[in-house]
Amino acid sequence: MRFLKDLSGEILWSRILQKSLDGISQNREQAMKAPVKMVSPLILFIFPAIIIVLLGSMVIYLIER
Known part of the structure; x- marks a missing residue:
């Protein structure tokens, strides 16, 4: 009987442990996909805003000169 309890x-x-390892594996997969998902908003929204600010300040500087 004790053998069955131990088993x-x-x-x-x-x-x-298997469920824990499965969860860790899923977390790693999601972590690997995160940078790929962040590239498109970066290109679509952040880079254009930076370019507009830089070009805008350059245009203002050239007009005032």
Whole structure:
């Protein structure tokens, strides 16, 4: 009877560890995809705003000169 208790405990721990490893694997996959998903908003919104600010200040400087 004790053997069955030990065996069921080991099976339970192995399932817990497997679920934990699956979660870690999913987190790593999501972390690998994150930079790829951030590139398009960066190109579409942030870079144009930086260019507008830089060109705008350059135009103002050239007009006042």
